[in-house]
Amino acid sequence: MLAAADLQPVMPSLTAAYEHATGIHLNVSFGSSSTLATQIMNGEPADLFLAADFSFPEKVVAANLADTPAPIAYARGALVLWARKDSPLQPLTQNTLHDDHFSRLAIANPDHAPYGRAAVAALTWMKLYDRLKPQLVVAENIAQTAQFVESGNAQLGLISLTLASSEHFQQVGSFVRIPHTAYPEIRQCAVVMRNSPRRAEAHAFLDWLRSPAIQGNLTKYGLEAVK
Amino acid sequence: MDFQALWLTLRLALSTTLLLMLIALPLARWIASGNGPLRALTQTLVALPLVLPPTVLGYYLLVLLGPLTAPGRMLIRLLGHPLAFSFSGLVVGSVLYSLPFAVQPLIAGFRAVPVGLVETAATLGASPGRVFRSITLPLAKPSLITAAVLAFTHTVGEFGVVLMLGGNIPGATRTLSIALYDQVQDFNYAAANRTAALLLIFSVVALVPIYLRRSSDTRSVLA
Numbered sequence: 001m002l003a004a005a006d007l008q009p010v011m012p013s014l015t016a017a018y019e020h021a022t023g024i025h026l027n028v029s030f031g032s033s034s035t036l037a038t039q040i041m042n043g044e045p046a047d048l049f050l051a052a053d054f055s056f057p058e059k060v061v062a063a064n065l066a067d068t069p070a071p072i073a074y075a076r077g078a079l080v081l082w083a084r085k086d087s088p089l090q091p092l093t094q095n096t097l098h099d100d101h102f103s104r105l106a107i108a109n110p111d112h113a114p115y116g117r118a119a120v121a122a123l124t125w126m127k128l129y130d131r132l133k134p135q136l137v138v139a140e141n142i143a144q145t146a147q148f149v150e151s152g153n154a155q156l157g158l159i160s161l162t163l164a165s166s167e168h169f170q171q172v173g174s175f176v177r178i179p180h181t182a183y184p185e186i187r188q189c190a191v192v193m194r195n196s197p198r199r200a201e202a203h204a205f206l207d208w209l210r211s212p213a214i215q216g217n218l219t220k221y222g223l224e225a226v227k
Numbered sequence: 228m229d230f231q232a233l234w235l236t237l238r239l240a241l242s243t244t245l246l247l248m249l250i251a252l253p254l255a256r257w258i259a260s261g262n263g264p265l266r267a268l269t270q271t272l273v274a275l276p277l278v279l280p281p282t283v284l285g286y287y288l289l290v291l292l293g294p295l296t297a298p299g300r301m302l303i304r305l306l307g308h309p310l311a312f313s314f315s316g317l318v319v320g321s322v323l324y325s326l327p328f329a330v331q332p333l334i335a336g337f338r339a340v341p342v343g344l345v346e347t348a349a350t351l352g353a354s355p356g357r358v359f360r361s362i363t364l365p366l367a368k369p370s371l372i373t374a375a376v377l378a379f380t381h382t383v384g385e386f387g388v389v390l391m392l393g394g395n396i397p398g399a400t401r402t403l404s405i406a407l408y409d410q411v412q413d414f415n416y417a418a419a420n421r422t423a424a425l426l427l428i429f430s431v432v433a434l435v436p437i438y439l440r441r442s443s444d445t446r447s448v449l450a
Contacts, residue, residue, distance in 0.1 A: 034412045059414070104312060109395065112412040137312045137394030148394065152294035153311035 001028045001205075002036045002044070004052035004188070005141040006077060006115060009166030010221040018208060024201060032141035034112035040065060040193070047196040048205065050188070052077060052142075052160075053114035057191040067199055071189035074209050075223040078161035079118045079183055080175040082149060089155060092176040096156070097128055106137050106154035108145045114186055115142045119158035122182040149173070162222035187226065229422065231398055232406040239314070239402060240382040243321040247329045247378045248371075250322065255333035256359060270334075277327045285391025288320050312394035317402075320388040328377040336370025337363055373437055380433045384426065 003011055008030050015026040031039075037056040040046055041063050051057045057071035081096060083089050089096055097105070108116030116138070123129040137153075139145040142160050149157035150172055164175040190209075192202040208214060215225040254273070258266050276284060292299045292310045303309050310316035340363050348358045364371070386404040393400030395409070403422060410419035 032412070034414075038411065038414070103308075104394075106394075109409070109412070111409065137396065139394070140390060147289070148311070151290045151311075152299075153289060153309050154394075 001026055001048045001050065001202075002040065002046045003028050003030050003050040004033045004036070004114075005030050005143045006052050006160035006162045007050060008143060008163075009168075010162050010223065013221065014209070014214075018205060021208075022204075024205075026205065030143075032108075032113050035141075045196075046193050047198045048190060048192055048202040050074065050190045051114075052186065052188050053117075054187050054189045055114075057189045060191050060193075065194055066191035067194040067196075068191065071191050072206060072210070073187050073189045073226040074206065075188045075215075075218055076226055077115065077118075077186035077188055078180070078222070078224060079115060079122060079158055079178045079186070080161050080164045081178060082146065082157050082159050082164045082169065082173055082175040083155065084150065084152065084173045087155060087173070090174065092174065094176065094179075096176070097123075097126065097132070100132070102155035103135060104137050104148075104154035104156075105132055105135050106139055106145045106148040106157035106159075108142045108159075109138050109140060113141055114188075115145075115158070115160050118183040118186055121184055122158065122178045125182040160222065165222035188223070229403065229406045229418075232401050232403045233425070235314075235398060235401065236383055236403040239317055239321060239385075240379045242318050243325060243382045244329075244375055244379045246318065247322050247325060248375055251326070251329035251333055251374060251378075255330050255337060256363075258330070259334045259337035273330045274327050276324050281324060281385065281387025282391055284324060285320060285388040288316070288323075288388070288392050292319075311392050312396060312400060314399050316392055317389060317400055320392050321382045321385055324385055324388050325378045325381045328381045329374040332370045332374040332377065333367070336367035336373075339370075340366045369440060372440070376433055376437055380430050383429060 011028045011030075015028060019025055033051040033053060033056040036049060037051070037059050040049055040060055049057060049060060051071075054071055054073075057066070060066050061069065061071060081092055083092055089102060107119040110116040110120040120129060123132060137148060139148055142163060145157050146159045146163045146169065148154040149159070150169070158178070159175075161175075161177070163169055164173075190206055192199050192206065196202060210226070218225050254269075258270055289311050290296075292302055294300060294303060294309055299309070306313075306315055310319060344362055344366070345358055348362050349355075353361065384404060385402070386408065389400065389402050389405055390408070393402070393405065395401050395405055403426060407419055407422040407426070410416075410422060
């Protein structure tokens with residue numbers, strides 16, 4: 001299974017639960033959705049691709065490598081503003097970005113990371129993009145975005161709720177949600193690879209992920225149910 | 228063609244090479260001038276960037292020289308800003324990353340200077356500094372050029388350190404290799420091919436003269 005970087009804190013618990021329920025062991029590799037899509041389209045063997053948006057699995061579908069005519073949504077992502085607990089900018093509020101008492105804001109690359117796109121959309125909606133653009137530092141993927149903030153090099157970061165609500169990041173910092181209206185829905189979608197010898201098992205996992213029981217529990221991981 | 232990234236890459240490589248030659252010359256001179264465990268340890272440390280993954284180097288620069296550590300805070304006071312996300316940060320990272328490429332050819336060049344010439348100059352009254360300037364450096368000129376060219380081209384191709392430390396800021400840290408990576412990530416293969424070709428041609432053009440010079444160097448032992 002190839003999974004987007006924002007799922008890194010989430011997958012261990014999910015795969016453990018699945019293995020407990022079915023006895024099937026899952027191997028997961030992480031990367032940015034864009035890198036994974038590129039690798040798949042260049043022949044990387046995989047059974048299931050869990051991306052952080054719709055567009056990258058759609059590319060895999062367009063390349064005729066998926067076994068469904070469209071990507072299958074499995075969760076919705078949420079964008080948050082995160083800072084270290086020892087940051088002078090705490091407590092974070094909806095005005096923290098407006099007040100601009102910081103020098104660096106980390107975002108993921110908007111050209112190829114879904115949460116980066118959402119970050120730019122949110123900043124534009126808040127009418128802050130032009131003003132804050134010189135202060136942006138752009139990371140390769142959402143995990144590196146969080147790392148820039150965690151290491152103190154950026155004072156704030158727009159990261160995924162999945163990362164912000166993981167145990168490690170809860171210990172080190174805190175977050176405030178960006179209003180849903182500020183950015184287009186992050187509809188995380190998956191595709192099963194047409195050439196996989198384990199397509200049935202991949203679909204079984206995807207069905208389990210989309211089952212009401214698991215969807216109802218997604219908020220625990222920082223994701224939201226797909227409607 | 229991303230001219231901003233090209234210009235930035237050339238500026239980075241040039242700054243790194245100049246700084247590196249200033250550091251590598253005295254360092255290589257000291258290492259080449261004797262033996263012993265201290266020199267051996269120094270050579271090991273200098274060679275580390277050859278075996279360390281560049282991303283590890285970039286990571287340690289990001290975290291260990293970041294605002295959360297004492298050395299990092301000292302550096303911030305010195306530079307006025309953190310190492311990460313700045314051109315000067317990249318220069319520091321590149322100097323460390325390309326250090327062995329500058330130092331090792333210089334050590335080889337200095338060691339190849341016939342010791343008889345050095346001793347003769349000394350017996351004629353030349354100070355060690357004079358000997359270095361008038362005898363060693365001119366005779367080691369090919370290795371100086373090799374060191375500079377290798378440091379320069381190695382920095383042009385640098386990726387891992389810039390990725391970890393840079394923040395992809397156009398005009399400041401978005402180098403040609405980062406631009407190439409982004410173009411691939413964006414599925415813009417036409418642009419990626421152009422950037423890759425430019426980097427490749429550049430490297431070939433830089434390296435061919437080194438090897439041509441080597442083959443015409445009559446002082447070479449094996450020629």
